[in-house]
Amino acid sequence: MQLREEKLQEPNEEAAVQISDSDCLQQENGPGRVTKEEHLDLHHAAEETPASSLLEEKQVMSSLPGETMLSFGELLIAEYQKKNQLEFKTMFQLQKSAHLHSSRGVIPQDDLVGQPAGCFRKTHKDVPVFIRRASLEDYVLHMKRGPEITHPKDAATMLMMMDVMEGDCVLESGSGSGGMSLFLSRAVGAKGSVLSVEVREDHYTIAVKNYRNWRTSWASRRGQEWPDNVQFENTDLCTASSILTGRGFHSVALNLNSPHLVLPSVLPHLHPGGICVLYIVNITQVVDLLEGLRCSALPCLCERIIEVPVRDWVVTPALEKNGEYCTIEAPHLDESLRQKDETSDESEDDDVGPSFRSIPYIARPHPEQLNHTAFLVKLRKFES
Numbered sequence: 576m577q578l579r580e581e582k583l584q585e586p587n588e589e590a591a592v593q594i595s596d597s598d599c600l601q602q603e604n605g606p607g608r609v610t611k612e613e614h615l616d617l618h619h620a621a622e623e624t625p626a627s628s629l630l631e632e633k634q635v636m637s638s639l640p641g642e643t644m645l646s647f648g649e650l651l652i653a654e655y656q657k658k659n660q661l662e663f664k665t666m667f668q669l670q671k672s673a674h675l676h677s678s679r680g681v682i683p684q685d686d687l688v689g690q691p692a693g694c695f696r697k698t699h700k701d702v703p704v705f706i707r708r709a710s711l712e713d714y715v716l717h718m719k720r721g722p723e724i725t726h727p728k729d730a731a732t733m734l735m736m737m738d739v740m741e742g743d744c745v746l747e748s749g750s751g752s753g754g755m756s757l758f759l760s761r762a763v764g765a766k767g768s769v770l771s772v773e774v775r776e777d778h779y780t781i782a783v784k785n786y787r788n789w790r791t792s793w794a795s796r797r798g799q800e801w802p803d804n805v806q807f808e809n810t811d812l813c814t815a816s817s818i819l820t821g822r823g824f825h826s827v828a829l830n831l832n833s834p835h836l837v838l839p840s841v842l843p844h845l846h847p848g849g850i851c852v853l854y855i856v857n858i859t860q861v862v863d864l865l866e867g868l869r870c871s872a873l874p875c876l877c878e879r880i881i882e883v884p885v886r887d888w889v890v891t892p893a894l895e896k897n898g899e900y901c902t903i904e905a906p907h908l909d910e911s912l913r914q915k916d917e918t919s920d921e922s923e924d925d926d927v928g929p930s931f932r933s934i935p936y937i938a939r940p941h942p943e944q945l946n947h948t949a950f951l952v953k954l955r956k957f958e959s
């Protein structure tokens with residue numbers, strides 16, 4: 576039997592921060608909140624729950640600790656899944672009198688205010704769309720970009736390689752679109768600081784804007800400030816001695832071309848034992864870097880060169896061409912066992928389809944994968 580999926584997942588790059596206008600289609604039925612029953616149905620959760628415990632659950636679970644219900648200014652993600660396949664995903668900022676538009680219909684954004692952060696809302700076409708808050712990873716992947724960002728999977732590993740801690744002083748360059756700056760900002764916290772240096776004025780402007788947008792939406796979400804701990808500077812790191820003078824850094828993150836050219840300016844400001852992690856796209860650039868280090872005899876050791884592979888998987892019930900679930904053919908049993916098996920089949924029948932573990936699954940790496948992003952090179956400074 577050929578196992579097939581209903582539809583392949585689309586890449587989720589469709590939208591930058593999407594703020595829809597109020598010029599929307601007329602709603603015939605009016606999008607409504609998805610009822611508890613429909614919500615449960617969407618999750619194939621057929622269990623009966625007493626009303627009192629539903630109320631209790633709602634009081635305890637309506638928002639994450641420290642967070643309130645949705646309010647204007649927040650960055651949200653809208654997702655629509657059909658039969659376990661993501662059909663669309665978009666980020667938008669919740670705005671008064673605005674509308675969320677998608678191929679599946681329109682939702683007035685005013686209706687989302689005061690709702691819990693993970694809820695289904697129906698479009699005017701009666702399609703349930705899942706609404707949730709944007710994580711920092713979502714934001715960085717969907718925000719308006721100038722140059723390519725340090726991919727979040729690499730940013731997370733770089734933070735680990737740098738051994739960044741709360742309160743650290745960190746140097747970053749180039750600021751690019753401001754993606755890595757936000758991850759560093761969160762890692763060092765209110766007691767730490769990040770100096771982010773960008774040579775191009777247009778990139779500097781984008782990075783600052785993305786940083787401010789995230790901080791503003793965070794204040795709407797939490798009712799408190801995201802630490803204002805990143806200092807952006809529009810200058811060439813090779814000649815940035817005036818802003819580096821008198822500063823010492825616990826660690827450094829570099830994502831720029833020809834990093835071997837900036838290391839002579841940077842290393843004197845890295846504390847001995849401190850780490851400099853470089854994000855380098857081509858292996859030939861890694862070779863240039865190592866050659867540069869060898870020839871200039873800079874006081875650092877190359878400890879590691881790695882790649883961070885992440886593999887998405889498809890794990891979903893297999894479907895026939897007509898959309899029905901595939902079924903697993905039962906093993907041939909002797910007559911007494913067959914009778915027993917048939918009886919138990921009848922009692923297990925319910926309205927959620929074939930019984931537990933009686934259908935085959937698609938379970939294999941997703942055909943659309945994120946391929947190579949970069950090599951991460953870890954240098955450690957030694958006392959010269």
Ligand SMILES: C[S@@+](CC[C@H](N)C(=O)[O-])C[C@H]1O[C@@H](n2cnc3c(N)ncnc32)[C@H](O)[C@@H]1O
Binds near residue numbers: 748751756813
């Ligand atoms: C790929 S982007 C960095 C992306 C960033 N890490 C992010 O997550 O958004 C590389 C940036 O380095 C900047 N750059 C290149 N050489 C530089 C230098 N010598 N000093 C400062 N910035 C530099 C480029 O202008 C570009 O904006």
